[in-house]
Amino acid sequence: MRTAVIGGGSIGLAAALACQGAGHSVTVFDPNGFVPKALSGEADARVWALGQKSTSLLADLGAWTPDERVCGYQSMHVIDARSDAKVTFTESSLGYLVEADWIRNQLLTRVTDLGIHCVCDRVGSVSERGVLMLPNDQVEADLVIFAEGRQAQTAIASGFEVVDGGYRQRAVVGTLRCEKPHHGEAFQIFTEYGPLALLPLPNRDNEHRVSLVWSLDQETATELQEYAIEALALKISQTSEWMRGALEFVNDPIWIPLSQHSLKRDSLGCLLAIGDTAHGILPLAGLGANLGFGDVSSLQQTLERHPSAHGDRIARTVARERRFDQRTVAMVMGLFSNVFRSDQPLLQLGRSVALRTADRHATIRSLIQELAG
Numbered sequence: 001m002r003t004a005v006i007g008g009g010s011i012g013l014a015a016a017l018a019c020q021g022a023g024h025s026v027t028v029f030d031p032n033g034f035v036p037k038a039l040s041g042e043a044d045a046r047v048w049a050l051g052q053k054s055t056s057l058l059a060d061l062g063a064w065t066p067d068e069r070v071c072g073y074q075s076m077h078v079i080d081a082r083s084d085a086k087v088t089f090t091e092s093s094l095g096y097l098v099e100a101d102w103i104r105n106q107l108l109t110r111v112t113d114l115g116i117h118c119v120c121d122r123v124g125s126v127s128e129r130g131v132l133m134l135p136n137d138q139v140e141a142d143l144v145i146f147a148e149g150r151q152a153q154t155a156i157a158s159g160f161e162v163v164d165g166g167y168r169q170r171a172v173v174g175t176l177r178c179e180k181p182h183h184g185e186a187f188q189i190f191t192e193y194g195p196l197a198l199l200p201l202p203n204r205d206n207e208h209r210v211s212l213v214w215s216l217d218q219e220t221a222t223e224l225q226e227y228a229i230e231a232l233a234l235k236i237s238q239t240s241e242w243m244r245g246a247l248e249f250v251n252d253p254i255w256i257p258l259s260q261h262s263l264k265r266d267s268l269g270c271l272l273a274i275g276d277t278a279h280g281i282l283p284l285a286g287l288g289a290n291l292g293f294g295d296v297s298s299l300q301q302t303l304e305r306h307p308s309a310h311g312d313r314i315a316r317t318v319a320r321e322r323r324f325d326q327r328t329v330a331m332v333m334g335l336f337s338n339v340f341r342s343d344q345p346l347l348q349l350g351r352s353v354a355l356r357t358a359d360r361h362a363t364i365r366s367l368i369q370e371l372a373g
């Protein structure tokens with residue numbers, strides 16, 4: 001089968017490897033190229049918290065060789081800033097904190113080693129029958145996978161319809177030196193401005209490091225974006241209740257616009273949308289890449305179960321299987337965002353009860369962990 005993958009981000013590359021593994025002849029298109037990013041010095045600001053399901057998939061695709069840049073985490077401690085509610089998840093390995101560029105480099109190495117055809121071109125649009133329009137050419141495929149990220153321009157030009165899920169916010173991400181060790185614990189605090197996470201990173205030169213993800217409402221983000229970097233670090237130390245002691249940025253923080261979206265349908269004929277093209281969610285618990293790798297797992301299993309199915313059946317089956325997961329995660333994240341931001345007494349009470357219940361009941365904690373990847 002001839003398979004075209006639009007987008008050479010981590011999700012597109014993982015999909016390309018899954019299809020190649022099923023015997024397809026695969027071509028990946030990305031106008032930004034396929035050169036691995038040189039990683040040196042401090043950890044990049046864009047870090048992903050990958051769950052066991054994602055790392056198992058990556059291992060299966062031959063793209064998971066953890067080194068000193070990867071940090072396993074064994075517990076997650078979540079507290080509410082406006083009550084004494086808390087919940088702690090502990091397991092021998094809850095998941096791994098990895099730089100987004102590190103993962104893409106691993107996948108790129110594997111794609112290159114296997115000789116998968118990579119083309120530095122932007123795909124303009126694709127017909128429902130699988131004809132790709134390139135700047136100077138047309139290419140036919142039996143299965144076309146859209147993994148071009150949030151903007152989804154080619155998907156929209158090809159007939160996919162975006163449903164705006166709202167929740168316009170901004171996140172600040174960055175790498176921080178911290179006074180206290182993290183002992184492999186991910187920390188998250190729900191504040192009135194939005195959830196703030198300090199995620200464990202490997203030590204550097206015997207100093208402790210954490211990765212910050214703080215999702216904020218627009219008003220607070222605009223205000224904090226004016227702060228000097230030292231004042232912002234102090235604000236984060238205070239807001240995180242000094243859980244990791246005094247914090248200091250080791251590189252400039254990055255401000256990222258956030259929103260939720262989905263597609264009306266994730267498949268059209270032999271066209272299938274996956275990753276951020278199909279679903280944009282708030283990175284409250286670091287679910288974006290895990291959901292995308294979940295799409296790739298479903299694609300891999302569908303190809304195994306139906307080795308001689310046509311492209312449109314594969315696209316339809318994966319889209320149907322993934323719909324439930326995507327909808328559930330988007331709904332839960334939206335709910336979390338509203339409930340944890342509100343100061344209404346009833347919602348405050350609900351928040352406290354929810355965290356206390358989760359803290360006492362292993363089954364609820366397992367369910368949340370299952371959702372997280």
Ligand SMILES: Cc1cc2nc3c(=O)[nH]c(=O)nc-3n(C[C@H](O)[C@H](O)[C@H](O)COP(=O)(O)OP(=O)(O)OC[C@H]3O[C@@H](n4cnc5c(N)ncnc54)[C@H](O)[C@@H]3O)c2cc1C
Binds near residue numbers: 171173275
């Ligand atoms: C602040 C923040 C923190 C996050 N933290 C986490 C986390 O902790 N854990 C987690 O799991 N997720 C996290 N995420 C989400 C995660 O970053 C995304 O889900 C993930 O990057 C999606 O990967 P992708 O391959 O679908 O898209 P992208 O990484 O956006 O890749 C898309 C690729 O497509 C290419 N492209 C674009 N247009 C075209 C075209 N027309 N033709 C061909 N190629 C094209 C682009 O050049 C790019 O290479 C976070 C997101 C944010 C904003």
